[in-house]
Amino acid sequence: MPMLKDPSTKYKPFKPLNLPNRQWPNKTIERAPRWMATDLRDGNQSLPDPMDGEQKLRFFKMLVEIGYKEIEVSFPSASQVDFDFTRRLVEEPGLTPDDVWLQVLAPCREELIRRTVESLRGAKKAILHIYLATSPCFRRIIFNMNKEESLKRAVECARFARSITKDDPSMAGTEWQFEFSPETFSDTEPEFAVQVCEAVKEAWGPTVENPIIFNLPATVEMSTPNIYADQIEYFCTNMTEREKFVVSLHPHNDRGCAVAAAELAQMAGAQRVEGTVLGDGERTGNVDLMILALNLYTQGVSPNVDYSDINSVIKVVEECTKIPVPERWPYAGSLVTSAFSGSHQDAIKKGFNLREKATAAGEEEWVIPYLPLDPQDIGRTYESVIRVNSQSGKGGAAWVILRSLELDLPRALQVEFSKIVQTETEKANRELRPAEIVTLFEEAYHLKSNPRFNLIDYNITTDRSQSPAPPEPGKALNTKNLKRRFTGIIEIDNVQHAVTGVSNGAISSLAAALSTLGIDLDVVDYKEHSIGTGRETKAATYIQCTAQGSKAQVWGVGLHQDVVQASLIALLSAASSFLASTSGSPAPFRPIRSNTLTNEDLQALEQLTPHAPAANGGLGSAKVNIEQLTRQAEAQ
Numbered sequence: 272m273p274m275l276k277d278p279s280t281k282y283k284p285f286k287p288l289n290l291p292n293r294q295w296p297n298k299t300i301e302r303a304p305r306w307m308a309t310d311l312r313d314g315n316q317s318l319p320d321p322m323d324g325e326q327k328l329r330f331f332k333m334l335v336e337i338g339y340k341e342i343e344v345s346f347p348s349a350s351q352v353d354f355d356f357t358r359r360l361v362e363e364p365g366l367t368p369d370d371v372w373l374q375v376l377a378p379c380r381e382e383l384i385r386r387t388v389e390s391l392r393g394a395k396k397a398i399l400h401i402y403l404a405t406s407p408c409f410r411r412i413i414f415n416m417n418k419e420e421s422l423k424r425a426v427e428c429a430r431f432a433r434s435i436t437k438d439d440p441s442m443a444g445t446e447w448q449f450e451f452s453p454e455t456f457s458d459t460e461p462e463f464a465v466q467v468c469e470a471v472k473e474a475w476g477p478t479v480e481n482p483i484i485f486n487l488p489a490t491v492e493m494s495t496p497n498i499y500a501d502q503i504e505y506f507c508t509n510m511t512e513r514e515k516f517v518v519s520l521h522p523h524n525d526r527g528c529a530v531a532a533a534e535l536a537q538m539a540g541a542q543r544v545e546g547t548v549l550g551d552g553e554r555t556g557n558v559d560l561m562i563l564a565l566n567l568y569t570q571g572v573s574p575n576v577d578y579s580d581i582n583s584v585i586k587v588v589e590e591c592t593k594i595p596v597p598e599r600w601p602y603a604g605s606l607v608t609s610a611f612s613g614s615h616q617d618a619i620k621k622g623f624n625l626r627e628k629a630t631a632a633g634e635e636e637w638v639i640p641y642l643p644l645d646p647q648d649i650g651r652t653y654e655s656v657i658r659v660n661s662q663s664g665k666g667g668a669a670w671v672i673l674r675s676l677e678l679d680l681p682r683a684l685q686v687e688f689s690k691i692v693q694t695e696t697e698k699a700n701r702e703l704r705p706a707e708i709v710t711l712f713e714e715a716y717h718l719k720s721n722p723r724f725n726l727i728d729y730n731i732t733t734d735r736s737q738s739p740a741p742p743e744p745g746k747a748l749n750t751k752n753l754k755r756r757f758t759g760i761i762e763i764d765n766v767q768h769a770v771t772g773v774s775n776g777a778i779s780s781l782a783a784a785l786s787t788l789g790i791d792l793d794v795v796d797y798k799e800h801s802i803g804t805g806r807e808t809k810a811a812t813y814i815q816c817t818a819q820g821s822k823a824q825v826w827g828v829g830l831h832q833d834v835v836q837a838s839l840i841a842l843l844s845a846a847s848s849f850l851a852s853t854s855g856s857p858a859p860f861r862p863i864r865s866n867t868l869t870n871e872d873l874q875a876l877e878q879l880t881p882h883a884p885a886a887n888g889g890l891g892s893a894k895v896n897i898e899q900l901t902r903q904a905e906a907q
């Protein structure tokens with residue numbers, strides 16, 4: 272049957288409560304509720320393959336480690352596995368910490384309650400939980416009971432439960448709590464829910480010190496969360512002896528609003544929440560306790576449970592339930608702290624940059640666009656915060672390079688590199704992994720392999736012959752105008768050449784030397800920063816050049832312990848990029864001109880550190896060149 276044009280013939284809207292003086296909308300949640308984890312009962316009963324004893328134990332230990340103090344461990348009358356598991360937790364020393372309450376569930380049937388209580392014999396702290404559906408739909412369809420019969424059954428079971436627990440001297444070694452759930456509470460007439468619970472309260476006889484727990488489930492979520500909150504506020508304000516009962520929530524997620532329902536209902540007066548870690552449970556699941564806890568945490572409220580290692584939690588849950596956690600699941604999903612799109616990445620990257628400064632100034636507040644929670648707080652790293660595909664912008668690839676190589680690329684270089692990455696993501700039609708982006712960067716800027724220009728050795732000296740005349744005696748020396756001479760050996764396409772050049776500084780003197788080879792580069796932008804600290808500090812240099820006679824702009828990157836050498840390497844990297852950017856061969860540089868080396872240059876070259884001969888000739892070829900040049904110079 273297709274969807275109806277007029278669904279109102281088949282589905283009736285939920286009738287809201289008339290609660291004109293509702294107070295909850297003005298309340299806030301300022302502390303964590305009592306949590307009760309029902310993964311091993313409500314979570315387990317909905318699994319295609321329920322957990323065996325070992326899986327239950329593994330899950331139980333995880334819940335204890337996270338910090339849950341009330342754990343519904345089983346439905347002991349359902350199966351031997353559940354009964355035995357409960358006995359194991361009671362009997363095996365050290366399994367159940369002294370401050371953890373073991374909770375078990377039974378329907379309102381005497382023989383089943385008896386067996387359930389037996390499973391707890393000898394426990395230190397026990398919560399007996401019984402349930403009876405009270406809604407008109409369930410009364411009519413399942414039990415064929417009227418209100419009086421329902422109420423009577425609830426009271427009888429509460430009395431019976433009392434007689435075999437807190438009133439039974441043989442059970443005196445156990446500290447008992449009693450929980451009653453008017454199942455389908457959210458679909459029950461509010462006055463009737465109050466009537467049943469008043470009667471159950473009287474039958475159990477709670478005290479202020481040992482209150483009864485009324486668990487008010489949205490067994491099936493049927494309305495907007497504000498209506499559930501109204502129902503809870505109505506219950507809290509219409510029951511007598513408020514101090515003798517704890518109001519507990521048990522929201523299911525049929526409409527996808529269980530978290531909202533649990534939060535609004537806490538504002539309405541509930542003190543306790545039942546749910547499961549990562550939301551396993553009947554149909555669409557129970558409310559997710561992890562989400563509720565981290566929602567509190569990101570409001571600055573301690574949840575009293577610890578999700579510092581979310582990945583281990585996910586592993587245990589997935590392995591025990593055999594249900595994978597969706598990638599987009601709040602907080603826990605593998606994609607929820609990852610941004611792929613350019614503007615998100617840009618915002619996150621800027622956020623982290625500012626945060627670094629703010630942290631250095633002692634500020635701790637977390638304000639990062641698009642990231643409501645610091646991923647590190649739940650054991651995730653920043654590496655995966657930004658991931659790169661064809662939807663990404665310059666910030667994405669720049670982030671990967673920053674995190675992987677500690678290189679803080681200048682904006683214009685980010686733009687240039689992002690084009691390379693974009694081409695690659697479109698070609699691959701998938702996300703690029705950080706290692707692939709790093710390789711692209713290293714290749715594009717010749718950091719590892721095959722630069723056409725390599726700096727083999729060099730010397731930078733002051734060239735007094737081309738500097739302004741020395742000052743007259745008694746006048747201060749103006750060092751600003753001193754010229755620098757670069758003399759060095761540069762390997763070009765595996766052949767070493769001796770070159771020299773004079774200019775105002777180290778980089779420009781190398782540029783001058785390169786121009787003797789026909790590579791005329793003008794430096795238009797230069798940035799540098801250090802990497803690391805102490806003895807391991809390195810300099811990273813970025814140089815943007817234009818080539819004379821060409822509109823092309825190219826970037827070079829240089830890394831070295833020595834800042835000057837880093838700059839020279841960066842310029843040669845730019846020269847390699849320039850040659851790569853000019854289409855076609857042969858290379859556009861002219862052969863070396865013999866008259867570019869003076870006798871001083873040749874002497875300076877002779878003093879350079881000797882090199883081990885390389886496969887392609889090493890310094891040997893440089894020496895050959897020097898000797899050739901010397902002979903040519905003499906011949907001229």
Ligand SMILES: CC(=O)SCCNC(=O)CCNC(=O)[C@H](O)C(C)(C)COP(=O)(O)OP(=O)(O)OC[C@H]1O[C@@H](n2cnc3c(N)ncnc32)[C@H](O)[C@@H]1OP(=O)(O)O
Pocket residue numbers: 313316346348349350378379380383402403404413414454490
């Ligand atoms: C919302 C919830 O999650 S409630 C918890 C649900 N969890 C489970 O059911 C898991 C464990 N359950 C079981 O193992 C079994 O259902 C048992 C052992 C409890 C009962 O088994 P059976 O006696 O075979 O009954 P069955 O499974 O068919 O359950 C239906 C019966 O329980 C009755 N029932 C349902 N809810 C309740 C209740 N809260 N109190 C008393 N009886 C109830 C039904 O009316 C029906 O009785 P009927 O056979 O007289 O018509």
Ligand SMILES: CC(C)C(=O)C(=O)O
Pocket residue numbers: 313376402452454455486488489490491521523
């Ligand atoms: C037993 C009750 C609390 C229950 O699981 C539900 O109503 O969903």
